[in-house]
Amino acid sequence: xxxxxxxPPDLILQEGANSTLRCNFSDSVNNLQWFHQNPWGQLIxxxxxxxxxxxxxxxxxxxxxxxxYSLLYISSSQTTDSGVYFCAVHSSASKIIFGxxxxxxxxx
Amino acid sequence: DxxxxxxxxxxxxxxxxxxxxECVQDMDHENMFWYRQDPGLGLRLIYFSYDVKMKEKGxxxxxxxxxxxKKERFSLILESASTNQTSMYLxxxxxxxxxxxxxxxxxxxxxxx
Numbered sequence: 001x002x003x004x005x006x007x008p009p010d011l012i013l014q015e016g017a018n019s020t021l022r023c024n025f026s027d028s029v030n031n032l033q034w035f036h037q038n039p040w041g042q043l044i045x046x047x048x049x050x051x052x053x054x055x056x057x058x059x060x061x062x063x064x065x066x067x068x069y070s071l072l073y074i075s076s077s078q079t080t081d082s083g084v085y086f087c088a089v090h091s092s093a094s095k096i097i098f099g100x101x102x103x104x105x106x107x108x
Numbered sequence: 109d110x111x112x113x114x115x116x117x118x119x120x121x122x123x124x125x126x127x128x129x130e131c132v133q134d135m136d137h138e139n140m141f142w143y144r145q146d147p148g149l150g151l152r153l154i155y156f157s158y159d160v161k162m163k164e165k166g167x168x169x170x171x172x173x174x175x176x177x178k179k180e181r182f183s184l185i186l187e188s189a190s191t192n193q194t195s196m197y198l199x200x201x202x203x204x205x206x207x208x209x210x211x212x213x214x215x216x217x218x219x220x221x
Contacts, residue, residue: 031208041145041196043212086151090208093139094164098151 002027002091006099013077014107021072021102023087031090032063034072037101038083046072046085077106111135112213114199120219127186129216131199137211138204140182142166142174145196145215154197157182158204189220 003026013019023032034046047054047061049070054061058078063070074081084101091097115130133140142154143166153166155174163174171193175183182201186193199213 033210035212041198041215041217043198043200043215045209045211048209088210090210093158093202093204093208094141094153094156096141096153096210100150 001095002029002089002097004087004089004097004099006085006087006102008102009100010103010105012105012107015077015079017077017106019074019077019104021074021085021104023070023072023089023099025068025070025089025097027068027091028065029089029091032070033088033090034061034070035086035088036081036083037086043086074104077104079106079108082106112199112201112211114197114213114216116216117214118217118219120221121189122221123190125189125220127189127193127218127220129184129186129197129199129218131182131184131201131213132180133182133201133211134180135201135203135211136179137201138179139202139208140176141200141202141210142172142182142184143198143200144168145198151198154184189218191220194218194220 005024031050035043049063051065058075060073088098112133143151157163157176173185197216
């Protein structure tokens with residue numbers, strides 16, 4: 001099956017810093033999503049991005065489907081950005097594979 | 109906005125009890141999912157439903173059953189809870205007709221004593 005790898009596994013930054021999170025996948029996929037899991041456990045949708053680039057405020061994401069990776073950029077980090085970031089790739093409607101996540105800690 | 113609502117944020121149950129976790133979505137999505145999340149093991153699919161009364165086993169269905177009597181509601185049932193079912197349970201839904209974007213509920217943290 002498809003393998004999904006996220007890097008780095010952990011990232012500690014000072015408030016105001018920028019960061020890049022990476023998601024590699026081993027085969028062609030239909031869709032790709034980025035989520036932020038907040039401290040209470042809820043998975044919040046950040047981007048639905050099977051290809052191309054999208055931006056939402058301080059966050060942006062780029063997926064290069066032909067090279068099988070996606071990047072999530074966070075600029076001017078805030079403490080509220082802390083949490084775990086997951087990418088998930090869809091190979092079918094029911095087959096959705098999650099990466100193991102990047103734990104981001106933003107220090108004030 | 110899509111809303112997926114899980115009935116309980118926190119539950120504490122005793123070994124052997126029957127446990128119901130309820131999930132309701134308001135966007136007329138065909139697909140609904142139950143995942144559990146454990147430290148070091150990530151998100152694992154328990155069951156998936158693509159229509160009313162239809163279900164498919166996921167990666168870890170043992171010890172669980174599901175019910176989907178109405179399109180908007182997907183219930184996860186632990187017939188006889190065990191301590192190894194202590195976990196965070198996450199419900200999600202997606203549309204067949206649209207992009208297939210997955211939307212999650214707030215999660216239900218279950219502790220079995």
